[in-house]
Amino acid sequence: MNTKDRALQQLKEKGYKKTKQRERIIEIFAAYDQYVPAKKILKEMQEEFPSVSFDTVYRNLYLLSEEKVLEATELEGEKHFRLSCGTNHHHHHFICTDCGKTKLIEFCPMEGLKEDLRGYEVENHKFEIYGKCPQCG
Known part of the structure; x- marks a missing residue:
């Protein structure tokens, strides 16, 4: 199972609906496979969903972090996210x-x-x- 499918399956198992916006966020992270600033995710989301708000994107990023689909860190005073490694051991x-x-x-x-x-x-x-x-x- 690829990282995108694994992330979507993880959300489904926790009872979350598969929305086009969540799916697109996960696709963006799967393409980068590294930490990406939240602002860059917002910009890429607005290319496909021009009316998507800052709040919607950030709410989804934090939800995905809370559910361990994404990992978060702070670099140069800005939140960055990446897809979770998928490893089940401490690292x-x-x-x-x-x-x-x-x-x-x-x-x-x-x-x-x-x-x-x-x-x-x-x-x-x-x-x-x-x-x-x-x-x-």
């Missing part, structure tokens, strides 16, 4: 600050922090490394 990413491409990191630094966090209840964490990929460096 982190290197993110290129130029092109937005990512590299999967299997190592989790939380193991090394257990001693420093003794007595604290960690509910969640996110670890990202930023820099330039080989193509941009």
Whole structure:
């Protein structure tokens, strides 16, 4: 199953309707396969749906993030999104600050922090490394 179909199936399983706008958002992300700024998604959506509003696009981006269809990060003060990796195991990413491409990191630094966090209840964490990929460096 390709990434677009997997994402649409994931939404269907959670009871969400397949709308043309959601399907187009997912198609855009499948074509990029990297982090993309929300503004760029809005611009591409307006090419096919000229009357689509900023609020509609952002509402869908955040819904897709909450449902783990998209992953979100902040680069240079702006929200960027990408299709979820589809891996079912815990992992982190290197993110290129130029092109937005990512590299999967299997190592989790939380193991090394257990001693420093003794007595604290960690509910969640996110670890990202930023820099330039080989193509941009």
